[in-house]
Amino acid sequence: MPISAPEIEILLRDAFPDAQITVQGDDGAHFAAEVIDASFAGKNRVQQQRSVYSALKGKMDGSNGDLHALALTTKAPE
Numbered sequence: 001m002p003i004s005a006p007e008i009e010i011l012l013r014d015a016f017p018d019a020q021i022t023v024q025g026d027d028g029a030h031f032a033a034e035v036i037d038a039s040f041a042g043k044n045r046v047q048q049q050r051s052v053y054s055a056l057k058g059k060m061d062g063s064n065g066d067l068h069a070l071a072l073t074t075k076a077p078e
Contacts, residue, residue, distance in 0.1 A: 002028030003059060003066040015055030020077075029068035041076040048074035 005023040008031060012021050016037045025031030033052070040048045049072055053060060059067040 004028070005031060008033065008056070008059075008067065008070075011057060011059070012052065012055055015051070031067065031069070032071040032073075034073040036075055036077055038077055040074055043076075045074065 005025055009021055009023045012019070012023070012033065012035060016035060016039065019035050019037035021036075022034045023031055024033075035048075035052055039051070043051075052072060052074060056067065056070075060070065
C-alpha cells in the first residue's frame, strides 16, 4: 500500500515533536526528508538516521514495506 508524504511527516512528528521536518515526494514510494532536531546533538550521522528509521515503525522493512526509498538528511540545529 503506497504511503504519502503527510503520513511520513506524521510518523516523524510523533517521534520528533520539536523538529523541523520537511518531506517531499509524490509517487507513493520514493521520498526525501530532512529532520533537524536537538536530540541529534552529539550523535553521528548513522545514529541520527537510525533514530529516524526507527520512527518510521517498519514502513521500510523489506520488499513488503510501504516506503521503498527515502533520501534522508539529519542534523542538529545550529
